[in-house]
Amino acid sequence: MKRHPSLRTPIKRVRGFGSAHDGTHHFWVQRLTAVLLAPLLVWLVWSVVSLAGVSHVGFTEWVARPLNAVLLLISLGALFWHSMLGLQVVVEDYVHNAPLKLATLVILKFAHLVLGLAAVYAVLRIGLGA
């Protein structure tokens, strides 16, 4: 059987794609979220420390302040994204059974989506309802 010659050059076919088939996107987003999280975590830890032992009213009033709510939402997005990317690498490194790997990754993705949305919903509910 004769193979049709391709007009695509070899470099065109491999550019941007490593062994993971999606290039450096995963690596890059992991770093972007890390850079974003560094200052956010300083703020978050400092806030949690200053909120230690606070009453329900005190806590919800703190969450409902616009600046706090927005920073919390950004933090949650970056945290859950960074967490998913990190766990994905760990699973890909240590789980070698293909069906089990796929199942684990799908469950982890869903868990991050569901829990991340739940956390965002909680912040919005406190912020908009208080």
Add this chain to the structure above:
Amino acid sequence: MNSPADRPLSPHLQVYRWTLTMTLSILHRVTGVTLSAGLLLLVSWLLAAADGPERYAEMQGFLDGPIGMTLLIGWTFALALHFANGIRHLFWDMLIGLDMPQARASGWAVWAFAIILTAALWGLA
């Protein structure tokens, strides 16, 4: 063609002398996975607060108890170590601090930061 057993194998982990940089490398993973589990607590805390004063009080009660305190102190340390070591990794990505003496020094700095911050935040210092 060689069968897999005929091919030379690269030396595995156990032939190397265990080093600080190796310890931090694996701890970065361990703390990362630990912190992912910690997100469960963060979600529970926010949902409890959104639910109302009763659930929030239950949550505070759990966190003030022995299990809650142990988890919080453990997560504080994991976060401090992953945070400091993560910044170390970001500098390495910019090709800064990659030679051995610098990598060892920054490694000790990561340990010091994690221990001192955890102790300071929990009033153990």
